Structures are given as C-alpha cells and as structure tokens.
Amino acid sequence: MSTSSHHRPRDLRLDFFRGLGMFIIFVAHVPENSWTLWIPARFGFSDATEIFVFCSGMASAIAFGAAFRRHGWWIGFARTAFRVWQVYWAHIALFMVTVALLLVFDRINPSVEYTERLYVIPFFEDTASAFLGLMTLTYVPNYFDILPMYLVILAMMPFVIALARISEAVALAGIGILWLFATSGYLNLPAEPWSDREWFFNPFAWQLVFFTGFAFMSGWLKPPPVNRWLIGLAIAILVVTVPFAHRWGWQNAEWIFEARDLVWGGLEKTDFGVLRYVHFLALAYVAWVAAGEGGRRLAGGGAWGRFVAITRKVGQQSLAIFLTGMVLAQVMGMVLDLIGRNMLTWALVNLSGFLILIATAYGVAWFKSQPWRKPSAAEASGSRSGAQGRAEPVSRRSELAAGE
Structure with a gap:
C-alpha cells in the first residue's frame, strides 16, 4: 500500500500477495475440492x-499509470485499450478451450456430464445466440465472469485518471458514487440474452476495490499508519x-443465520457489499503490517526465501497463471472423478496443480525475456575479446605515461 511506484520492497509485497491469490483461486475452482474448506x-x-482485483489495481497504477504520466492521456488511453483487447481475447480463448475440454471429458467419463457441471449447455442448445452473446459479452456464464469484469474496469481507468x-x-468521489449507484441496482450488465440474469461480478461495483489499490499505489490515498490500535481493530474485525x-x-446458530440475512446486502458478492469491503481492508492492512516495513519479513534466504521468490514469480505472471x-x-x-476423492488424492491434485502453475510462471517469464534476442555464447565471447582488445591500448598508454 506504499505510494511510491518505484520502491522495490513494495513490488515484493504486491507480487507475493498476488501470487498467493492465484494459488487460492485455483484451489477454489477445482470441483468438489476439500481444500476449499x-x-x-x-x-x-x-x-x-478481492485479492486479485485489489492487486490488479495496484499493478495497473505501475504499468499503465506510467504511460499516462510520461506520454500523456491519449497514449495512456491507447496503452489501456491494448490491454483491454488482450484480456478480451484471453476471455474468449478461456471459454473456448475450457468448453472443448469439457466435451472431451464427457467422452472420457460418461458418468459425469461436464458441460452441465459448468452449465454451458445453452451454448449448444442455441449456439447462434450464445456465440453472438459470447463475443459481445452479453453471454457470460458464471465460471467465466472474472475477466469480463476486469476488462470493463480497465476500460474505466482512463476516465478515472482524467477526473484525477x-x-x-x-476521482475518488466519482469512484464512490459509481459504487453507490451499482449497489443500489441502477447499474448492471446482462449475462444471458434469453434471461434477465446479470453479470455475477458487477464491474461498476467491483471497481471500488480495484481503484482503492490503484489510489494507494498512485499516491491519491496515504497508507494508514502502523499502530497497535489500528492493528487491534483490524484483527478484531477479522475474528468477529x-x-x-x-x-x-x-448453519448451527439460528441467530447468526438471521443476522446474516439482516445484513445480506452488505455481504452480497455481485454488487460488492460494504461488509466485504470492510473485511478486505482489515485483511489487507494486517497482511501489509505482517509483511513488515518495506516487506522486510518477506526477504531472506533458505526455504522461506525460495518460497517467497516462487510465489512472487507466480504473481508477476498473473494473467497467464x-x-x-x-x-x-x-x-x-x-481427474478426481476418475481416481476418487480422499485426503491423498486431494493432496495429489492440489500440489500437482501448484507445480504446474509454478512451471507456467517460469516458462512465461522465460518467453517474455525473449532469449532469442540475446547474443549467443560465441557473440558474447567475441564481444568480451573485442572489449579487452580495445582496452589494451588504453592500458599501454597508461604504462607509458607512468614511465614518463
């Protein structure tokens, strides 16, 4: 939550917590996974x-905010539009690849109807309408709703920066007013052409947590002080x-169920209820304090240092992960449907998934480094020899000067 966009320890914290969020998202989406408990x-x-969206807001302040500051609003707008374009096609590819796999799974294991599990049946029952809805983001099945929410929020960013x-x-007032309108039911987007169901994640509400992260990283908001009273309050909120x-x-206390029902609007996920926001801010504050000033508790060597480095690598490649x-x-x-579900198979599946995500992060980072553009070993050796050869006359002149 540091306001400096060039402070290295801040980057460490951001990547680390975003990496943790990626692992959690994977666990949460494995069907009938006991680790979700x-x-x-x-x-x-x-x-x-919230972790994903908040950290994305912080990362966007670094990645896109710099374009607005250095090159002006129109170049920043173009940079943002390019990212929106990328996320849009990532969403389309995610849907098509996943649905294709579900069809394969239906044939491998006919005892489970996988296309029904994610409820993409409408895509086959009315393909023309569903396909047009998919391309126009008016058909957004629940499993595929995070990226559309994210790209709409990204599209808002140039206009929020214009307000700033x-x-x-x-800008902060505009963010708050937009959230209030969304939570009041005045702003939502259709999720199906054939029904009145709206997007599961209302981007006009979820932009609040995104731009909170963006505002902290941009310096629009000052990070809260570290003191025992705030720490105690945040921990109390989490415990209560x-x-x-x-x-x-x-499930076991009627009064708790009734209390939840009474304040359900504040817990509501689609329109990002205020109690979710308060809880997340408390959690983010405790995590920020726990990481230590400048993220010093995340630094170090040994097993802990390797764990932090690996988690950061995953966080740095968040879209691919x-x-x-x-x-x-x-x-x-x-796989769990085929081999059964017990403590051993759950551990096998989750840990194997973590390893695949880690390998993906390092693989994507390697490709992004564009190693084919680096000089070959022979070229590097020749370059060093040439540099030494060029340095010899200078050295010789130094010797002559000393002799004189």
Missing part, C-alpha cells in the same frame, strides 16, 4: 477475488466475522 473465503466475507487531473478528490462467514456458525489455473481446475476435477 481452508481458503480465506471460508473464514471471512472477502475472498481471493481535475482533482484526486473528484469468522462465525458469521464460516458455515459451522450460520489465472488462465492456466481456470483450465487446470477443470482438468483436476475430472
């Missing part, structure tokens, strides 16, 4: 979606919400 969403009102050029307070969030609480994880989760669900 231990993800943060089971113990609080917010979940890995008037005044940062104006556990029985209201965990099923052992609301997200896409891989969503497809991989369905593959692992099919």
Whole structure:
C-alpha cells in the first residue's frame, strides 16, 4: 500500500500477495475440492477475488499509470485499450478451450456430464445466440465472469485518471458514487440474452476495490499508519466475522443465520457489499503490517526465501497463471472423478496443480525475456575479446605515461 511506484520492497509485497491469490483461486475452482474448506473465503466475507482485483489495481497504477504520466492521456488511453483487447481475447480463448475440454471429458467419463457441471449447455442448445452473446459479452456464464469484469474496469481507468487531473478528490468521489449507484441496482450488465440474469461480478461495483489499490499505489490515498490500535481493530474485525462467514456458525446458530440475512446486502458478492469491503481492508492492512516495513519479513534466504521468490514469480505472471489455473481446475476435477476423492488424492491434485502453475510462471517469464534476442555464447565471447582488445591500448598508454 506504499505510494511510491518505484520502491522495490513494495513490488515484493504486491507480487507475493498476488501470487498467493492465484494459488487460492485455483484451489477454489477445482470441483468438489476439500481444500476449499481452508481458503480465506471460508473464514471471512472477502475472498481471493478481492485479492486479485485489489492487486490488479495496484499493478495497473505501475504499468499503465506510467504511460499516462510520461506520454500523456491519449497514449495512456491507447496503452489501456491494448490491454483491454488482450484480456478480451484471453476471455474468449478461456471459454473456448475450457468448453472443448469439457466435451472431451464427457467422452472420457460418461458418468459425469461436464458441460452441465459448468452449465454451458445453452451454448449448444442455441449456439447462434450464445456465440453472438459470447463475443459481445452479453453471454457470460458464471465460471467465466472474472475477466469480463476486469476488462470493463480497465476500460474505466482512463476516465478515472482524467477526473484525477481535475482533482484526486473528484476521482475518488466519482469512484464512490459509481459504487453507490451499482449497489443500489441502477447499474448492471446482462449475462444471458434469453434471461434477465446479470453479470455475477458487477464491474461498476467491483471497481471500488480495484481503484482503492490503484489510489494507494498512485499516491491519491496515504497508507494508514502502523499502530497497535489500528492493528487491534483490524484483527478484531477479522475474528468477529469468522462465525458469521464460516458455515459451522450460520448453519448451527439460528441467530447468526438471521443476522446474516439482516445484513445480506452488505455481504452480497455481485454488487460488492460494504461488509466485504470492510473485511478486505482489515485483511489487507494486517497482511501489509505482517509483511513488515518495506516487506522486510518477506526477504531472506533458505526455504522461506525460495518460497517467497516462487510465489512472487507466480504473481508477476498473473494473467497467464489465472488462465492456466481456470483450465487446470477443470482438468483436476475430472481427474478426481476418475481416481476418487480422499485426503491423498486431494493432496495429489492440489500440489500437482501448484507445480504446474509454478512451471507456467517460469516458462512465461522465460518467453517474455525473449532469449532469442540475446547474443549467443560465441557473440558474447567475441564481444568480451573485442572489449579487452580495445582496452589494451588504453592500458599501454597508461604504462607509458607512468614511465614518463
């Protein structure tokens, strides 16, 4: 939550927590996965979606904010539009690849109807309407709803930055007003051409958590001070919400169930209820403090240092990891259907999935480094020899000067 966009420890914290979020998202999407009983969403009102969106806002302040600052609004707008274009086609590819795999799974294991599990049956029953809806983002099945939400929020970014050029307070006010309209039911997007169902993640509401991260990283908001009173308050919020969030609480205590029902609007996920926001801010603050000033507790060597480095690598390739994880989760669900579900198979599937995500992160980073553009070993050796040869006359002149 540091305001400096060039402070290295901040990058460490951002990548680390974003990497953790990627692992959690994978676990959460594996069908009938017992490990989901231990993800943060089971113990609080917010979940890995907030981590993903908040960290994406922080990362966007670095990646896109620089384009706006250095090259002006129109170049920043173009840079953002290019990213929106990329995310759009990533969403289309994710849907097509996943649905194709589901068809394969239907043939491998006829005892489970995988296209029904994700409910993409309408895509086959009315393909023309569904395909047009897919391309226009008016057909957004629930499993495929995070990237559309993200790209709409990205599309808002140039306009929020334009407001910030008037005044940062104006930009923050606009973000808050837009969230209020969305939570009031005045702003939503259709998720199916044949029904009145709306997007599961309302981007006009979820932009609040995205631009909170963006505002902290851009310096529009100052990070909260570290003191025992704020730490105590944040921990108290996290502890108090556990029985209201965990099923052992609301399933076994009538008064907890009734209390949840009374404040359900604040817990609502589609329009990002205010209690989710409060819980996430408390969680983010505790995590930020726990990481230490400048992320010093995330630094170090040994097993802990390697774990942090690997998790950061996953966080640095978040879009590729997200896409891989969503497809991989369905593959692992099919594997569990074939080999059965018990403590051993759950561990096998989840840990194997983690390894695949890690390998993907390092593979994507390698490709992004464009090693084919680097000089070959022979070229590098020749370059060093040439540099030494050029240095010899200088050295000789130095010797002559010393002799004189």
